[in-house]
Amino acid sequence: MSAAIGISPAIMISRKAHAAAGQGNALVEVARLRADLSVAAQREHDRTALLHPEADIAPPAIYTGADVDRLV
Numbered sequence: 001m002s003a004a005i006g007i008s009p010a011i012m013i014s015r016k017a018h019a020a021a022g023q024g025n026a027l028v029e030v031a032r033l034r035a036d037l038s039v040a041a042q043r044e045h046d047r048t049a050l051l052h053p054e055a056d057i058a059p060p061a062i063y064t065g066a067d068v069d070r071l072v
Contacts, residue, residue: 012065040071
């Protein structure tokens, strides 16, 4: 049996916010990253829908920190 080790999206966003934020701006940076993530997910969904108009495409799943890295 293999155990998967991963980082949740919330932790990845917090890490990115901490790395990018200046003194006291961590909450603002978290909000900005969450908004950027939503926009990026919608953009990826729209692009996929354009490429496959006949398919019923679900929005991209954001399960891990790697998904956050990929989209933001």
